[in-house]
Amino acid sequence: MDQLINKRVLLCVTGGIAAYKSAELVRLFKNSGSDVRVLMTKSAQEFITPLTMQALSGNPIHSDLLDPGAEAAMGHIELARWSDIIIIAPCTADSIAKLALGRGDDLLSAVALSTDAPIFVAPAMNQAMWRDGATQNNISTLAEKNFIFIGPDIGTQACGDTGPGRMTEPSDIIQQVSLNFSKGLLAGKKILITAGPTREMIDPVRFISNRSSGKMGFALAEAACDEGAFVSLISGPVNLPTPERIFRHDVETAKQMYDKVNEMIDEIDIFIATAAVCDIKPSHPSNQKIKKQQILDANNILLEENPDIVASVKKAHPNKKVIGFAAETENVLDNAKLKLSEKELDLIIANDVSNAEIGFDSDDNEVHLISEKNSRKINKSTKEKVSREIIKYISDNLK
Numbered sequence: 361m362d363q364l365i366n367k368r369v370l371l372c373v374t375g376g377i378a379a380y381k382s383a384e385l386v387r388l389f390k391n392s393g394s395d396v397r398v399l400m401t402k403s404a405q406e407f408i409t410p411l412t413m414q415a416l417s418g419n420p421i422h423s424d425l426l427d428p429g430a431e432a433a434m435g436h437i438e439l440a441r442w443s444d445i446i447i448i449a450p451c452t453a454d455s456i457a458k459l460a461l462g463r464g465d466d467l468l469s470a471v472a473l474s475t476d477a478p479i480f481v482a483p484a485m486n487q488a489m490w491r492d493g494a495t496q497n498n499i500s501t502l503a504e505k506n507f508i509f510i511g512p513d514i515g516t517q518a519c520g521d522t523g524p525g526r527m528t529e530p531s532d533i534i535q536q537v538s539l540n541f542s543k544g545l546l547a548g549k550k551i552l553i554t555a556g557p558t559r560e561m562i563d564p565v566r567f568i569s570n571r572s573s574g575k576m577g578f579a580l581a582e583a584a585c586d587e588g589a590f591v592s593l594i595s596g597p598v599n600l601p602t603p604e605r606i607f608r609h610d611v612e613t614a615k616q617m618y619d620k621v622n623e624m625i626d627e628i629d630i631f632i633a634t635a636a637v638c639d640i641k642p643s644h645p646s647n648q649k650i651k652k653q654q655i656l657d658a659n660n661i662l663l664e665e666n667p668d669i670v671a672s673v674k675k676a677h678p679n680k681k682v683i684g685f686a687a688e689t690e691n692v693l694d695n696a697k698l699k700l701s702e703k704e705l706d707l708i709i710a711n712d713v714s715n716a717e718i719g720f721d722s723d724d725n726e727v728h729l730i731s732e733k734n735s736r737k738i739n740k741s742t743k744e745k746v747s748r749e750i751i752k753y754i755s756d757n758l759k
Contacts, residue, residue, distance in 0.1 A: 362393075362543045362544065362547035362548055362588060363538045363539075363541040363542065363543050363544070363547070363588075364389065364392040364393060364394045364534070364537070364538050364541070365392065365393035365394070365544060365547050365548060365588040365589075365590075366393060366394070366395070366544075366585050366586070366588055366589075366590075366605050367393075367394045367395070367444045367445055367541070368394070368395050368397075368442055368443055368444040368445070368604070368605075369389050369394045369395065369396045369397070369443070369444065369445045369446075369447065370396075370397050370398075370399060370439055370442070370443040370445070370446045370447070370471070370477075371385060371386060371389070371396060371397070371398050371399070371417075371447055371449065372398075372399040372400075372401075372446065372447065372448040372449075372451075372468050372471070373398060373399070373400045373401070373404040373408070373413070373449070373450070374401045374403065374404050374448065374450060374451055374452045374454075374455040374468070375401055375402070375403025375404045375406060375407060375452060375454075376404075376407065376450040376452045376484045376485065376527075377407060377484075377518045378449075378450035378484035378526070378527035379404050379407035379408045379450055380407065380408055381449070381450070381527055381529070381530055382398075382408065382413070382449055382450065382530075383408065383412055383413065383416055384530040385447075385449055385530040385533060385534065386398065386413060386416040386417050387416055388530055388531065388534045389534060390416070390417070390418075392534065392538070393548075393588075393590075394445075395419075395604075395605060396417045396418075396419065397417060397419045397422065397439070397442070397443075398410075398413040398414070398417050398419070398421050398422065399421075399422045399423065399439065399467060399468060399471065400413065400421055400422070400423050401423070401455070401466065401467075401468055402423065403452075405423070410423070422439060422467060423467060424467060425465070425466055425467045425470055436467055436470035436471045436473075436474055437474055439467075439471050439475075440471050440474040440475035440476075440477070441475075443471075443475060443477040444477055445477055445478060445480070445537065446471065446472070446475060446477050446478070446479045446480070447479075447480040447481075447482065447533070447537060448468070448479065448480070448481050448482065449480075449481075449482035449484075449510075449527065449530075449533060450482060450483070450484030450527045451481045451482055451483050451484065452483075452484065452485055453483075453485045453489045453490070453492075453495050453498075455468065456481070456483065456495065456498045456499060456502065457494070457495075457498050459472055459498075459502055459507070460497075460498035460499075460501040460502055478506070478508060478540065479506075479507050479508065480507075480508045480509075480510055480533075480536075480537055480540075481502065481507050481508065481509050481510065482509075482510045482511055482512070482527050482528050482533055483499075483509065483511060483512045483525070483527070484512060484525065484526065484527035485512075485525050486517060486519055486521060486525055487517060487521050487522070487523030487524055487525040488521070488523075489525065490512060490523075490524050490525040491523075491524070508540065510528050510532075510533050510536050510537070511526070511527060511528030511532075511533075512524050512525050512526055512527060512528060513526040513527070513528050513529070514526065543588065544586070544587035544588025544589070545587040545588070545751065545752060545755035546584055546587040546588055546589035546630075546751065546754075546755055547587070547588030547589070548588065548589075548590070549584075549588075549589045549590070549629045549630060550589070550590045550592075550627055550628050550629045550630075551584050551589045551590070551591050551592070551628065551629065551630045551631075551632065552591075552592050552594070552621065552624055552625065552628040552630070552631050552632070553577050553580055553581050553584070553591065553592070553593050553594070553631075553632045553634055554577065554593075554594045554595075554596075554617060554621065554632070554633050554634055554635035554637075554669070555574040555576070555577020555578055555580075555581070555593060555594070555595045555596070555598070555634050555635050556572055556573070556574030556577060556595045556596035556597065556598040556600075556635055556636070557569045557570045557571070557572040557574075557596045557597065557598075557635070557636050557637075557638070558596045558611070558612065558613055558614045558616075558617055558635065558636075558637050558638045558666075559596070559597060559612050559613060559638070560613060560614065560638050560640070560641035560642060560645075560666070561613075561642070561645045562642050562645055562646070562650065562655075562661060563645060563646040563647075563648065563649050563650045564646075564647070564648070564649055565649050566649075566650070566655075568638055568640065568641065568642070569597075569638065570636045570638065570720070571636075571719075571720035571721060572596070572598075572635070572636035572687075572720050572721075573598060573599075573600070573720060573721040574595055574596065574598035574600050574635075575600065575721070575722075575723065575743050576634055576685075576725060576743050576746075576747070577593070577595070577632075577634035577635060578593070578595075578598075578600050578603060579743040579744050579746070579747040580632060580634060580747045580750060580751065581593045581603055581606050582603045582606070582744070582747070583744070583747035583748045583750070583751045584632075584751050585603065585605050585606060586748075587751055587755065589630075590607075591605070591606050591607070592606075592607045592608075592609065592624060592628075593606050593607065593608045593609070594608075594609045594611060594617055594620050594621060594624075594635070595608060595609070595610055595611070595635075596610075596611060596612065596617065596635055596636075596637075597610075597612060613638075613641070614637045614638050614641065614666035614667065614669070615641075615666065615667065617635060617637060617669060618666075618667045618669050618672070621669055621673060622672075622673075622676075625673055625676075625677060625680070628680065629680075629681065630680075630681040630682075630683070630754065630758065631670075631673055631680055631681070631682045631683065632683045632754075633669060633670040633673075633682070633683065633684050633685060634685050635669075636685075636687060636720075637666065637669055638666055639665065639666055640663045640664065640665060640666060641663065641664060641666050642661055642662065642663060642664075643662040643663060643664045644662065668703070670682060670684045670703055670705065671702070671703040671704075674703060674704050674705060675704070678704075681706050681707075681754075681758045682705050682706055683705065683706060683707045683708070683709065683754065683758075684699060684700070684703060684705045684707075684708045684709070685708070685709050685710075685711075686699050686708055686709070686710040686711075687710075687711060687713045687720075688710060688711070688712060688713065688714075689712065689713060689714035690714070692710050692711070692712050692728070693710060693728060693730070693735075695710075696708050696710035696728065696730055697730060700730055700731070700732070706731065706758055707729060707730070707731045707753075707754070707757075707758065708729075708730050708731075709727050709728070709729055709730075709750065710727060710728045710730060711725055711726060711727045711728070712726075717740070718740060722743075723742060723743060724740055724741065724742055724743065724746075725738075725740070725741070725742075725743045725746045726738065726739055726740040726741075726746070727746060727750070729750065729753055731757065736753065738750070
């Protein structure tokens with residue numbers, strides 16, 4: 361089920377006896393690496409409790425169309441934007457009818473009207489209700505709107521009848537859902553990315569740092585996650601929100617980043633060192649603010665070298681795939697190739713930070729991907745698009 365890794369699944373439960381199967385469906389999606397949220401209609405809550413579904417999914421349950429806790433009190437828009445996959449299981453005849461009519465007077469129907477995500481429907485009802493002409497017409501209407509039906513199965517029903525109408529078993533539902541998605545380029549891989557600057561304190565109010573915004577590292581984390589990787593992000597001080605589905609660890613100094621990387625590296629398949637780590641730090645940072653006249657005397661600030669994170673990782677773990685970044689202002693390719701050789705990296709990504717259009721804090725980038733055997737240029741584009749190209753290159757050349 362690698363196709364479902366990192367997918368955002370909205371499971372919608374309607375009011376039928378088969379609602380008990382939805383608990384197993386949540387468990388299976390979670391085990392497949394998906395993030396699951398659950399929407400329950402009022403009648404669904406008569407068959408299975410919201411507390412059960414919340415405990416299984418690890419997320420609050422959604423049930424109200426007008427939710428004051430949602431963004432701008434518009435929970436249906438928030439859920440519609442969030443979802444990669446929507447599955448209605450079980451889906452009753454009444455819910456099918458509402459969806460076919462395009463009603464939007466409850467949370468389920470409003471989400472269905474406002475989403476671009478594929479919608480899967482697992483019907484569950486009495487065999488006579490399933491065969492009824494009105495139900496079949498509604499199903500045809502939804503099929504024309506690209507709703508994807510899974511089942512129903514044929515068998516003995518809760519009412520004692522036998523025939524079509526049983527909700528398809530959860531294991532079969534998840535199998536059929538997964539067939540609609542391609543496997544990510546890095547499905548199942550564990551990737552560690554460092555991002556942003558580090559800070560080295562001179563005294564309580566001053567520090568040595570650089571202009572890195574962290575945008576490139578965060579974009580790479582999202583791109584890797586979209587391709588099915590489990591991504592951990594170690595970030596220096598930045599003003600960026602944590603991307604969804606990413607495990608973030610905040611640090612400040614180079615030593616803290618070094619320690620966190622070494623703490624996590626054993627479980628990692630690929631290490632991408634995007635962070636602009638300070639090469640140096642004050643040997644003896646002051647506990648008190650240093651006066652201006654004292655700071656002008658260079659002898660009062662002795663500097664020492666910080667650990668080289670990327671080089672130390674490759675030396676200690678030669679079989680790991682380790683990728684470095686080279687932010688240069690001159691002789692970009694030559695300096696990058698030298699770093700690649702000296703640190704024995706699998707790949708180095710070089711960019712010219714003297715160019716303000718692709719430098720620190722820019723939304724765009726242009727990079728050279730350099731390995732021992734070949735190189736490739738990625739022309740100027742947004743950091744998001746450049747990141748996707750980098751991840752594709754890593755998948756094609758380093759896995």
